[in-house]
Amino acid sequence: MSSMATAPPFTLLEMTGATLVRNGAIVLQHAGFCVQHGQQWAIIGEPETAKNYLLQALAGKVVINQGAVHHFHASSYLQAGEGNGGYRTHHDLVAYVPFHHHFRSKSNTQNFYYQQRFNSADADDAATVRELLSKTRPKHNDIRWTTDDAITLFGLDKLADKALIKLSNGETRRLMLATALVKNPNILLLDHPLVGLDVEARSRFEGILQAIIQSGIHVIMATTPQEIPRCMTHVAVIENDTIAIQGPVDQIYLNKYRQLATPGNVALPDAMRGTIRTLFEQRTTPAIGSPIISMNDVSVRYGDKLILDGINWRVEQGEAWSLKGHNGAGKSTLLSLINGDNPQAYSNDIILFGRKRGTGESIWDIKKQIGYVSPELHQYFPKNHTVLQVVLSGYFDTVGLFRKVAPAQREAAVRWLQLFGLSDAIQQRLALLSPDKQRLCLLARAIIKNPNLLILDEPCQGLSPQHRDFFKALMDEIHAVSGTTIIYVSHYEEDIPSCVTKYIRLEQGRIKL
Numbered sequence: 001m002s003s004m005a006t007a008p009p010f011t012l013l014e015m016t017g018a019t020l021v022r023n024g025a026i027v028l029q030h031a032g033f034c035v036q037h038g039q040q041w042a043i044i045g046e047p048e049t050a051k052n053y054l055l056q057a058l059a060g061k062v063v064i065n066q067g068a069v070h071h072f073h074a075s076s077y078l079q080a081g082e083g084n085g086g087y088r089t090h091h092d093l094v095a096y097v098p099f100h101h102h103f104r105s106k107s108n109t110q111n112f113y114y115q116q117r118f119n120s121a122d123a124d125d126a127a128t129v130r131e132l133l134s135k136t137r138p139k140h141n142d143i144r145w146t147t148d149d150a151i152t153l154f155g156l157d158k159l160a161d162k163a164l165i166k167l168s169n170g171e172t173r174r175l176m177l178a179t180a181l182v183k184n185p186n187i188l189l190l191d192h193p194l195v196g197l198d199v200e201a202r203s204r205f206e207g208i209l210q211a212i213i214q215s216g217i218h219v220i221m222a223t224t225p226q227e228i229p230r231c232m233t234h235v236a237v238i239e240n241d242t243i244a245i246q247g248p249v250d251q252i253y254l255n256k257y258r259q260l261a262t263p264g265n266v267a268l269p270d271a272m273r274g275t276i277r278t279l280f281e282q283r284t285t286p287a288i289g290s291p292i293i294s295m296n297d298v299s300v301r302y303g304d305k306l307i308l309d310g311i312n313w314r315v316e317q318g319e320a321w322s323l324k325g326h327n328g329a330g331k332s333t334l335l336s337l338i339n340g341d342n343p344q345a346y347s348n349d350i351i352l353f354g355r356k357r358g359t360g361e362s363i364w365d366i367k368k369q370i371g372y373v374s375p376e377l378h379q380y381f382p383k384n385h386t387v388l389q390v391v392l393s394g395y396f397d398t399v400g401l402f403r404k405v406a407p408a409q410r411e412a413a414v415r416w417l418q419l420f421g422l423s424d425a426i427q428q429r430l431a432l433l434s435p436d437k438q439r440l441c442l443l444a445r446a447i448i449k450n451p452n453l454l455i456l457d458e459p460c461q462g463l464s465p466q467h468r469d470f471f472k473a474l475m476d477e478i479h480a481v482s483g484t485t486i487i488y489v490s491h492y493e494e495d496i497p498s499c500v501t502k503y504i505r506l507e508q509g510r511i512k513l
């Protein structure tokens with residue numbers, strides 16, 4: 001990959017004849033892509049892996065099997081570096097914001113385990129927002145964005161002294177974007193930057209992006225046809241393993257792609273519905289009486305900060321609820337009280353599955369009633385287990401499989417994986433699956449034990465439109481067949497299945513009627 005090839009005038013970045021391979025399979029072939037000065041690119045289409053790999057290739061994070069990427073924008077920086085003895089690379093001028101963050105503890109020894117968030121005393125090893133941003137120094141002197149600028153742009157002022165581990169999902173996304181900005185790159189590569197942001201943050205994003213672009217940074221982002229910011233000048237459309245179409249945004253017939261990505265009502269094939277019925281006939285979890293959840297004046301406090309304030313909520317068996325609220329409203333904290341991850345559940349008046357919390361029940365007694373999936377679980381789930389092991393671990397509520405399983409359990413796991421279209425991947429390690437298939441695998445894990453309560457926190461995050469529609473139809477079917485109680489969190493109305501008929505909205509930790 002040479003960055004010293006001769007640049008056509010105004011060309012900043014060029015990919016030529018590139019073939020990208022993942023786990024032995026071609027993801028993208030013969031890809032050509034060129035960014036000229038003043039162009040901002042949105043990459044849409046499917047599969048997600050191809051978009052993600054294209055960004056990673058431009059960021060220099062994956063090997064290109066054939067072809068090359070030329071970073072002409074870095075030429076003068078590299079030339080100026082020659083002779084002064086310092087090591088310079090075009091990587092210094094490119095920042096990539098992935099879908100998942102890789103923040104580490106200060107000792108840099110481990111990823112945070114995900115319950116750690118709700119045990120505030122454990123968070124001492126985590127850097128604060130300001131510490132992280134301050135230590136992310138650019139390798140060059142062309143500083144357009146300081147730490148303070150980035151904090152202001154992304155509205156992180158109130159969070160600046162907070163440990164990273166304490167941030168909500170949406171707050172973490174904003175921090176990831178800010179971290180990339182303080183590298184002061186020439187090229188900013190964003191993988192679905194709006195995912196996890198609430199409606200208001202998404203509407204502010206256009207202005208944020210404009211400010212970034214006006215400072216001279218060029219943006220290339222993977223996104224959906226529905227969410228192409230107005231300041232994007234060009235679009236590239238991925239279809240299967242090629243860049244099918246690319247050009248100025250006003251010359252691409254976007255409606256076609258928007259229609260493809262518009263939520264639709266998928267009808268599950270009869271055979272699939274039959275399988276679901278059979279799987280639920282083997283229900284092992286005994287049904288219990290209502291209410292499933294009863295919260296009476298529940299509050300959660302960390303230090304002097306009240307995160308949840310006077311929550312009264314009753315969920316009857318078989319109900320399907322949408323839990324709504326802005327980023328940082330307290331949704332995940334509320335869920336952590338239900339799924340046994342938050343020690344403050346004991347000091348509150350909470351009845352779960354007919355039993356008051358703090359009356360001798362173990363966390364496992366609680367967890368065995370619940371199927372759970374969330375962005376945090378996905379983030380921290382060890383990826384070295386096979387797909388089959390991951391799904392089977394749902395029977396034991398462990399993060400990975402450490403027990404022997406019964407043949408019937410194994411058979412059910414295989415059938416669920418067939419339903420989710422993951423039969424081919426059964427023996428593959430989770431790490432080798434694309435992020436959307438990993439998510440489907442964790443969804444199968446949540447469902448496999450036929451739990452009394454399904455907690456689905458942003459379950460469609462990262463799913464393709466087809467997978468999303470399929471998953472919603474599956475939820476409707478499961479709810480109809482099993483009567484499983486559901487709590488569903490999403491910042492996108494179109495992600496919510498039609499079986500969800502009740503809602504609770506949080507605002508700054510309180511119920512908003």
Ligand SMILES: Nc1ncnc2c1ncn2[C@@H]1O[C@H](COP(=O)(O)OP(=O)(O)OP(=O)(O)O)[C@@H](O)[C@H]1O
Pocket residue numbers: 117118119120123162166167168169170171196198302305307325326327328329330331332333334
């Ligand atoms: N241990 C902690 N100490 C201090 N503040 C915390 C702690 N854990 C969470 N918070 C704060 O509590 C607020 C609520 O966080 P929570 O994750 O419940 O929000 P959320 O509604 O799920 O947001 P999102 O939509 O972004 O996922 C956030 O502002 C977060 O920073």
